[in-house]
């Protein structure tokens with residue numbers, strides 16, 4: 180049996196999900212399965228554009244050229260898929276959601292009736308349709324997984340699809356506390372047994388599933404006390420929401436971008452703008468320009484100008500004077516003098532909100548990159 184696991188934790192092999200995944204895979208290997216793990220955090224997986232090209236012009240093939248095509252090729256040859264990730268906001272982390280969205284080429288656009296409801300028939304992949312769900316959550320109450328389990332059931336709701344079992348571990352951060360290893364060992368042990376059962380019996384037995392459905396910390400009051408003492412040990416206490424806003428305003432946490440060695444991308448261009456800044460032209464100007472870069476190379480950046488210094492940041496400023504919403508290639512062309520900025524604005528190639536006059540000054544504030 181070939182089992183391919185996808186770990187969708189942004190913490191990858193260093194996370195709590197990995198403890199459960201490895202226990203499950205050890206069991207599966209013990210029972211003779213061939214296993215492999217893909218760590219999504221190390222892969223280049225772009226967001227689905229929603230263009231439906233994979234259903235129309237190039238059936239089964241996405242417009243993006245990134246790591247997803249190799250992953251999908253690999254998925255085609257599996258008997259069982261294991262989807263493992265931490266619970267984020269009651270569901271998948273964005274990393275895993277991007278991966279799931281990008282599986283659209285595996286479905287056909289047609290909708291047809293299977294049983295009592297309609298589905299998109301699959302284009303490929305028996306293994307895609309036999310899967311194990313592995314997750315862990317910071318809270319100790321198992322109902323945190325209700326939405327995720329429902330989503331997973333809907334995803335696999337067809338006569339030819341099967342969820343072979345769910346390993347959803349509440350209070351998952353306890354798994355990696357060295358002092359508690361013996362206390363919590365019963366859970367990874369059950370995950371290990373689940374691995375053996377999936378290979379030998381084709382699914383997780385009801386007895387093992389019953390164990391896996393229990394919380395690592397059934398006494399939520401004690402767990403909350405423990406978590407809060409941990410934070411207190413780090414000097415983190417509860418504060419009122421308004422206090423937080425004041426603190427956040429005082430200390431912006433975005434990191435200034437370092438100047439790049441060459442300008443290839445929009446990220447490079449914005450990081451290089453402080454070098455092209457003409458402080459004598461700025462005088463005593465104080466301004467924040469926010470860039471909302473769309474399309475192929477999306478991102479959020481901003482430039483601050485104060486005391487004759489321009490600094491570039493990645494992120495979103497809470498109170499910019501002007502926001503420029505532009506595709507990356509349009510701004511790159513304008514900055515290289517290959518496109519007229521004013522004409523591009525008039526024809527809607529980019530959009531500006533906030534202080535337009537300030538934006539018009541930009542031309543004078545920066546020299547063109549050579």
Ligand SMILES: Cc1cc2nc3c(=O)[nH]c(=O)nc-3n(C[C@H](O)[C@H](O)[C@H](O)COP(=O)(O)O)c2cc1C
Nearest residue numbers: 188190194195196265266267268269316317318351
């Ligand atoms: C953005 C974010 C959202 C989260 N949402 C939830 C949640 O809705 N419920 C919950 O119990 N834990 C939540 N957590 C906690 C994680 O599930 C928990 O820390 C988990 O152990 C992380 O697993 P990992 O180490 O494999 O990444 C969240 C964590 C983050 C960073």
